[in-house]
Amino acid sequence: MHYIKPLIFISFCLCCFQLIAQNGFVSLGETAFSLNHKVSKTYSINFAMRSRYFLFEDHKPKYKQQQVDIYHFSTLNLNYNHKLSFGVYHRNRDWFNTGSNETRFTQQFSYTKQKLGVRYGHRFRTEQRILNTKTIFRQRYRFAVDFPLNGEKLDIGETYLVNAIEGLLSVSKPDNPETDIRISTQIGWQFTEDLKLQTGLEHRLEAFNLKAKHNLFVLTTAVLKI
Numbered sequence: 001m002h003y004i005k006p007l008i009f010i011s012f013c014l015c016c017f018q019l020i021a022q023n024g025f026v027s028l029g030e031t032a033f034s035l036n037h038k039v040s041k042t043y044s045i046n047f048a049m050r051s052r053y054f055l056f057e058d059h060k061p062k063y064k065q066q067q068v069d070i071y072h073f074s075t076l077n078l079n080y081n082h083k084l085s086f087g088v089y090h091r092n093r094d095w096f097n098t099g100s101n102e103t104r105f106t107q108q109f110s111y112t113k114q115k116l117g118v119r120y121g122h123r124f125r126t127e128q129r130i131l132n133t134k135t136i137f138r139q140r141y142r143f144a145v146d147f148p149l150n151g152e153k154l155d156i157g158e159t160y161l162v163n164a165i166e167g168l169l170s171v172s173k174p175d176n177p178e179t180d181i182r183i184s185t186q187i188g189w190q191f192t193e194d195l196k197l198q199t200g201l202e203h204r205l206e207a208f209n210l211k212a213k214h215n216l217f218v219l220t221t222a223v224l225k226i
Contacts, residue, residue, distance in 0.1 A: 025214035027056035028066065030179065032221045046073040062087045067093045073106070094211045100132040117152025121143055123166075134172050142166035142182075154190055162198065163184045186219060194225040 032050040050069040054062055071089035078084055087106035093099040108125045121144040129136040131148060144164035148154040168180040186200025202217040 005076075025056075025216055026054070027216045027218065029053050029055050030220070032219075034223045035223065035224065037224045038225075042077045044075045044077070046072075046075070056216075064098075065096045066098045067091050067096065071104075073108075081112055084108070085110070101164070103130045104128065118145060118147040120144040129170075134175070138168060138170045138171050140166060140168045156190055156192060156221045158190055160188045160190065160198070162188060176210060178207045180207065181210045183220070184217075188222075196223050197221070 002077045015073040016086070028053050030050060030059075032048055034046060034048040036046050037044065040121045042085045048069075048071055050071075052069070053068045054064040054066060056062065057064075057099070064163075067090065069091050071087060073087040075083050075084050075085040085106070085108040087104075087108065089102075089104035089106065091104070093103040094101050096176075106125060108123065110121060110123045112119055112121045123140075123144070125134075125140040125142075127138040127140070129138060141165055143166075144162060146160055146162040148158055148160045150158050154160050160179040163185045164183070166182040168182070170178040170180070178197045182202055182204045184200060184202035188196055188198040200219050202219055204217065206213045206215060
C-alpha cells in the first residue's frame with residue numbers, strides 16, 4: 001500500500017506536466033473560496049465564489065481577468081456513500097469584455113467508496129448552460145482518488161492528495177457536439193477541523209474531436225465549514 005499512493009500521484013503529475021510542453025497552450029489561474037454548511041444529517045448547502053484570470057497566452061506571460069463565478073449547491077445524502085445535488089451558477093464575463101455571461105443549472109449524483117485509506121469517487125453531472133446566444137446541454141463524468149499522505153486517516157495539520165480525470169460532452173444547436181477531457185492533481189492541507197486549502201494543476205484538452213485546445217489551470221481553493 002505504501003508504494004501505491006505515490007505511484008498514483010506520479011502518474012497524474014506526468015499526465016499533466018508532459019502536456020505543458022506542447023505549443024500553443026494557454027495557462028489560466030482559478031482562485032476559489034467555498035463555504036459549506038451541514039443543515040441536518042441528510043441535507044447540506046454550499047456557496048462559492050471563483051475568480052479566473054489568464055497567466056500565459058500568445059507565447060508570453062500576462063495577467064488578464066477573464067471572469068467571476070458565483071454558485072450554490074444543495075446536497076441530499078441518500079446514504080453514507082451516495083449523494084444527490086442540485087446547483088445554480090452565474091458566470092460574469094461582461095465586466096471584463098471577455099465573452100458572454102452565463103447562467104447554469106446542474107444536477108449531480110455522486111458515489112464514494114473508501115478502502116485502506118484511499119477514497120474513490122464517481123461523479124455524474126448534467127448541466128444546462130444558458131448563454132446570450134444559445135443553450136448548451138453538457139454531460140460530465142469524473143473519477144477521483146484522494147488519500148492522506150500520512151497513514152490511512154487524515155488528521156488535523158496533515159496533507160492529502162486529490163487526483164481526478166473527467167470526460168465532458170457538450171451539445172447545442174447549431175454547433176457540432178464537443179468532447180473534452182480534464183486531468184488534475186492537487187495537494188491539500190487540513191489546517192483545522194473546519195478549514196482546508198488545496199492547490200494544484202489541471203490540464204484541459206478541449207474540443208479534441210473538432211480542433212483541440214490545451215489549457216493549463218493553476219488551481220487554488222479554500223474550503224471552510226460553518
